[in-house]
Amino acid sequence: MNRHGYTVYSLVSLVLAxxxxxxxxxxxxxxxxxxxLGLRRPPRTAPQGNRPPAVPGPGAAEPVAETASAR
Structure with a gap:
């Protein structure tokens, strides 16, 4: 403001307003x-057939493998 003065500052302020x-x-x-208007889109969901396999979280039990003697 010191270089251009109060008038320029005021004009720029009025233009921006x-x-x-x-x-x-x-x-x-x-x-x-x-x-x-109610033109809302439905929420986006992943297609049912393309879901990645579930990854067990921390602390999940390891799956027990079936053996021939367990049958």
């Missing part, structure tokens, strides 16, 4: 009206 005002009224406010 006008840009914010126009942004609100021309973009953001109309976009918020779309929220009430």
């Amino acid at each position: 006008a840009a914010a005002f126009l942004s609100w009224h021309l973009v953001e406010k109309p976009s918020l009206k779309l929220k009430d």
Whole structure:
């Protein structure tokens, strides 16, 4: 502000305030009206056939292998 003075600072502030005002009224406010139309997408889920095999967490018991004598 010291280099260009108070007048330039004030003009830049007014231009930025006008840009914010126009942004609100021309973009953001109309976009918020779309929220009430009920055009929501269903939540994304993985296809049932393509799931990776489950990995046991820490502390899970190791699977017991079947032996011929156990049958």
